[in-house]
Amino acid sequence: MIRHFQYKKICLGRDYLQEHFSDSFSLAEVAKYSCMSQYHFCRVFTNVFGESPNTFVTRLRIKKAKEMLITEKFSIGKICESVGYSSIGSFSSLFRKKVGMSPTQYRRELWGLSSEPLSFPMQSIPLCYAQNLFDLKDHGMKKRR
């Protein structure tokens, strides 16, 4: 297990990434927040948090994009830019890889399930938490093999 002071140091870099995930950044600069070299920062970060700094940032960006696709009416281009990508093509293919569908399709499906505009449908949380809130037949469950 990582030592207390080292954990605190690596958290400084992580906190920076968390706050600035939609900006452009260099890992060498971020590593300075943890008082480490870029190589050491990446190694310790991955060891402690179970994902590399780049994977962490991608996860935050996709998460934010998913949220914006539901709760905002912005264009895909605007959302792509807001979460830190400059190319819609790269953003869309990354989104598709992580989420399993394109941003447009994701928005269409989730908006279609929601009974109120720009809000998350109950179908987006685990069924065990939502089962008493509405009829199961409305949950849109698909049988998987």
Add this chain to the structure above:
Amino acid sequence: MIQAIVHVTVHVLDQDEALKFYTEKLGFEVGMDMTMDGGFRWLTVFAKAQPKLELVLAEPKEGPMFDKDSAEQIRRLVSNGAFGVGVFETDNCQKTYDELLEKGVEFTQPPTEQFYGIEALGKDNSGNWFSLTQQTT
């Protein structure tokens, strides 16, 4: 084959207050905070080093999930300390205990040597207890 636990429910008395406690005092991060259609708030937090295990901070209140009596019973049990969140691991129990104490976290037992490690017992601001443990094995 079940491979991991990803969501665990913690009943809290007030989601806003619980969110402050878990993020500002314990240093957890917000996983999801979204209000669903119908007003249900899906609020999860997680420890930085374990993003895949989220605590669902759920407020028992009268509604489709609980009738009035059940909600009140759960709330009473929570505030009486009947439930535990679980064990939070640290590499230095005394140090983390001191830091949390300074932030105003309530403890019912200071770091104490146990067979399995050094353990302190604390409470969240709803009344749920948690163990802060530095494992020795």
